[in-house]
Amino acid sequence: MFRIIVYIAFILSVLSAAAYAGFTCAKPPSNNQYYLTDFCGSTSACGQVPSCSGTHYFTADAQRFGCSKYLNLCNSSKKCVKAQIYDSGPAMWVEQDAGRAIIDASPTICQLLSGHSSCGWSDKISITATLTSALDGRPLGPFNVTNEEYEDMLVTHEILLEQCEADGVCKVQE
Numbered sequence: 001m002f003r004i005i006v007y008i009a010f011i012l013s014v015l016s017a018a019a020y021a022g023f024t025c026a027k028p029p030s031n032n033q034y035y036l037t038d039f040c041g042s043t044s045a046c047g048q049v050p051s052c053s054g055t056h057y058f059t060a061d062a063q064r065f066g067c068s069k070y071l072n073l074c075n076s077s078k079k080c081v082k083a084q085i086y087d088s089g090p091a092m093w094v095e096q097d098a099g100r101a102i103i104d105a106s107p108t109i110c111q112l113l114s115g116h117s118s119c120g121w122s123d124k125i126s127i128t129a130t131l132t133s134a135l136d137g138r139p140l141g142p143f144n145v146t147n148e149e150y151e152d153m154l155v156t157h158e159i160l161l162e163q164c165e166a167d168g169v170c171k172v173q174e
Contacts, residue, residue: 026063028129032157034103036073036125037090038110038118045088052107057081057140060089060104061129065161066170070132070140072153073103075113075125078145082138083109094121103129112142130157131164 039060040052046067050058059071062085074080083105090102098121110119119125130153132138145153164170 028064028161029101032128032130032154034101034127034129035098035121035123036110036113036119036127037094037102037104037121038107039087039089039104040107041087044086046086048086050086050106055108055141056106057083057109058086058106059083059109059129060087061085062088064170065131066164069164069170070134070136071103072130072132072157073105073109073113074128074130074145074150074153078147078150079113079142080145081105081109081112081142082132082136082140084140097121103127130154131160132156133160 041049043049045062050056059073061071062069065071065085067085069085071083071085072080073083087104090104095102100121102121105119107118110116110125113127114123114125116123116125132153133156136156161170
């Protein structure tokens with residue numbers, strides 16, 4: 001009887017891991033456009049769990065870009081925030097219901113880019129998300145860009161995305 005229970009528990013854990021992996025969208029949208037949502041969790045797919053109190057700049061989306069990568073998140077006014085990826089998500093069904101890819105971000109990022117204390121996909125807060133480097137000269141946190149700097153960020157994103165796909169260090173799936 002004990003063996004049967006252990007076997008069933010093993011099968012369920014394998015199925016839940018496979019289901020979780022299959023229920024997050026992995027391919028970044030070609031236009032880099034997302035809806036912004038906020039989250040604060042007690043667990044993290046990437047290990048470290050960031051604090052949700054205070055000023056912290058973190059996102060989910062490890063399934064698209066990889067754990068510990070950096071993103072520049074910008075609103076239409078070119079107000080941006082540099083953040084680090086600490087988790088995966090959101091669930092695929094959330095993006096399907098929203099009709100657009102989603103970036104889950106810290107409450108601090110939601111407030112900086114939208115002026116709201118919380119962000120849900122039904123708020124339709126549009127942002128652009130691009131990969132960046134830890135060594136791009138900007139610390140984590142808010143910044144503004146010119147149109148030229150914004151265009152440079154898009155080029156850098158494409159280069160970094162190609163590199164992480166080629167090196168197998170981001171989780172992009174075809």
